[in-house]
Amino acid sequence: MSLETVKHFLAANASDLSVIELEESTATVALAASAHNVEPGQIAKTLSLRVNDQVILIVTRGDARLDNKKFKSHFGVKAKMLDASEVQAHTSHPVGGVCPFGVPDSVAVYCDVSLKQFDEVLPAGGATNAAVRICPLRMAQLVSAQWVDVAQA
Secondary structure, three states, X not given: OHHHHHHHHHHHHOOOOOOEEOOOOOOOHHHHHHHHOOXXXXXXXXXXXXXXXXXXXXXXXXXXXEXXXXXXXXXXXXXXXXXXXXXXXXXXXXXXXXXXXXXXXXXXXXXXHHHHHOOOEEEEOOOOOEEOOEOHHHHHHHOOOEEEOOEEO
């Protein structure tokens, strides 16, 4: 249902955008970059984390890693990734298809400033073979994301 959730979200909030579905898997940054013929940084990687009792998503450029010092400085706690078994239950998306679209209201979304280097990025689209082409500024606006600086290239 996750793919359908993303399609419904886009239909309701950005009808000019559509989910790109491919035959092959785009579940990793390398697979997605190759399949969409873009550099790995343009893949908008969505990380599922827990901050105290809240689940959050952080969308970063695909070739970036979380900077633990920056994360702790911003959020006040050490970064703790969700276990793979928890991801779908909390985000409604499967591992490899997690994106900021169509997530439960209780999940806060943050976009790392590293995304602003690109005019267009490709977050997943709710499935391991789906993505959406979008301007990162528009993506953040659509999902009411806050901009943070928590990644390192």
